[in-house]
Amino acid sequence: MRDLLLGKESKDFDVATNATPDQVRDLFGHERTLPIGASFGVITVNGGRRRGQVEVATFRTDVSYSDGRRPDAVRFSSAEEDAQRRDFTINGMFYDPVEEKILDFVGGRRDLKHGLVRSIGNPYLRFEEDKLRMLRAVRFSSTFAFDLELATQRAIREFASHIHVVSAERIAAEMRRMMADKHRMIAVRMLRDLTLLEELLPELNAVVGHALRWSETYQSLESLRVADFRAAMALLLRYACQHCILNGAPLRPIEPAAQIATRWKLTNDEAKTIQWLLRHEGQIGHAQEVAWPVLQRLLIEEPAPLLIEVGRAVQLAKRNSLQGVEYAQSRIELPEEDLNPQPLLNGGDLIEAGYKPGPQFQRVLEAVRDEQLERRIATSAEALAFVKDHWNQG
Numbered sequence: 353m354r355d356l357l358l359g360k361e362s363k364d365f366d367v368a369t370n371a372t373p374d375q376v377r378d379l380f381g382h383e384r385t386l387p388i389g390a391s392f393g394v395i396t397v398n399g400g401r402r403r404g405q406v407e408v409a410t411f412r413t414d415v416s417y418s419d420g421r422r423p424d425a426v427r428f429s430s431a432e433e434d435a436q437r438r439d440f441t442i443n444g445m446f447y448d449p450v451e452e453k454i455l456d457f458v459g460g461r462r463d464l465k466h467g468l469v470r471s472i473g474n475p476y477l478r479f480e481e482d483k484l485r486m487l488r489a490v491r492f493s494s495t496f497a498f499d500l501e502l503a504t505q506r507a508i509r510e511f512a513s514h515i516h517v518v519s520a521e522r523i524a525a526e527m528r529r530m531m532a533d534k535h536r537m538i539a540v541r542m543l544r545d546l547t548l549l550e551e552l553l554p555e556l557n558a559v560v561g562h563a564l565r566w567s568e569t570y571q572s573l574e575s576l577r578v579a580d581f582r583a584a585m586a587l588l589l590r591y592a593c594q595h596c597i598l599n600g601a602p603l604r605p606i607e608p609a610a611q612i613a614t615r616w617k618l619t620n621d622e623a624k625t626i627q628w629l630l631r632h633e634g635q636i637g638h639a640q641e642v643a644w645p646v647l648q649r650l651l652i653e654e655p656a657p658l659l660i661e662v663g664r665a666v667q668l669a670k671r672n673s674l675q676g677v678e679y680a681q682s683r684i685e686l687p688e689e690d691l692n693p694q695p696l697l698n699g700g701d702l703i704e705a706g707y708k709p710g711p712q713f714q715r716v717l718e719a720v721r722d723e724q725l726e727r728r729i730a731t732s733a734e735a736l737a738f739v740k741d742h743w744n745q746g
Contacts, residue, residue, distance in 0.1 A: 353445040353454060357464055358496070367408045368446060372428060376408050392426050413437055414481065423481075432457045439478055439485045440492060441470045467498040475507035484518045486511060486548060487526040494530060494539035505546060512547040523552065524616040531584035537573040540588060555592045555608035565591045571669035576661060582622055583658045585609075586629035587665060593630050625655045629662050636663025637672060639680035645722040651684045652692045660684065696724050696735040705736055707743065716743065 355362040369376065376395040377385045386396040386405075393410035411434035414423035431446055435457040438444040442464050446455040454461065458472045469492050471478045471485075479485055486508045493500040515523070530539040543549040544566075550557055572587045592608050609630055613623035632650055635642050636659060650656060664677045684691065697720050699713055707713075716739055723729045729738055 353447045354442045354460070354464065356447065357445075357454075357461065365406075367406055368411055368431070368434060369408060370411050370431070371408075372410055376410070392423065393428060431455055436472060438472055439482070439488060441468075441472055442492065442498075444472050467496070468501055469493045469496075469498050469504065470501040471504045471507065475501075475504045476510070479507050479511045479514075483511065483514050484522050484526065486515060486546070487518075487523065487530075490539055490542045490546065490548065491526055491530050491533075494535045494542060495533050497535060497538070500542065508546045508548065512551050515548060515551050520615060520617045524618060527552070527585075527616070528581045531588070532579045532581045534579065536576070536584050537570050540573060541570065553588075553592070553612065555589070555612060562591070568666075568669040572665040575665040575668040577664070578658065578661045580658060580661075582625040582655070583629065583662050583665075585612075585622075585626050586633065586662055589626070589630065590633065590666070625658070628653070628655060629659055632659055633662050633666060636660060636680050637667050637676045639663075639676040639683070641676070645725045647680065647683065648691065648725050651680065656684055693724065695721060696729065696732050697739070701732070701736070702739065705739070707739070712743070 371379065373387065373390045373393055373395050376397070377387065380395075380397050384398045386398070388394070388396055389407070389409075393412045395408050397406045397408055399406050410428050411431050412426040413429040413433050414426055414437050432455075435444040435446070435455075438458075441458045441460040441462075443460070444456075444458040445460040447453075448455060459470075463470050469489055471489075489500060489504060489508060492498065530536060533539070540549065543552065569588060569591060572590070573584060576583060576587060586609075589609050589612070609627045610623065612618075613626065618626075635647070635650065639647055650659065653659075660677060660680050663680065664674065667674055667677055695717075697717060699709065699717065702713060702716070703709060719742060720729070720735045720738055723738055724735070729735055
């Protein structure tokens, strides 16, 4: 209902009804329904290949929340009572497709009109029920560029330290959506202002007192042109990974990113890419001064386009020249045969030429590759001659 009133295309729909779970199963048939969430009044209906699965929820009231994450029990109720248990007014409206009318028991239309994210009822009770709602409040507010109502803000600050009861997977899912959105900078500022950021990312506490670093972080997040969680996280963690002390001990540059990836249970791709971007971002700002073999090895990596975008955002935030970034962009657009020509030699070629495998193999092959990329040698014969001249030099 919220997206419909905002004129946005909805990616999913919540279906609610006064029919009980048993009635829903009788209506659609037991073969087409799954009672996975029946204890909470939710039945999954299989709509077939084109429609997929749809969750149908019975109007309900949540009895209590012991763990701050999910209700202990529910009782079936009316649409109005169901609306009262939801998180924010803009999410608490229903659309009746039969009567073709909006059911708004919580003032959601008013808050949409005024661009306001407001908890339904007492915000302290809403956040006590489910701590993830604090992150959802920030996401909705930043994504829609809405204000966050003051009482809701105060409740979040009071409950911020309780965010740790939320599972890592749910936290990561919310952060992915916030950081991939074009309003990611607003989200980070709100998280920091509401003291949630220091709970979620204590690694950033080392940057807290550095206004210039935060200013550059905000500006780089705002300048990022791609909707990519990995790139945004690299920019957010950039200073933390350069100047970080945790528990009184200095950390190696990439350690904070690795710790966060483990804590949030990020995918291997996310973890590796964030650390790779942090490790090499500094080379893009002056790419025109980087030796071509070194730059080439970066630009042929899968996340290289992200690296250039991260480098661009950093240089814009620092108000530096984009010469290095533009140079890297021009090089990554080279034809494949120029950007990443086939190697002139491999380990098999060296063995066939009579060389004994060992630690020196990799070093020699890299040296041959450097010579090839610098266009000092162009054939396998020249490569073997180079190896012969340099083998004993290591």
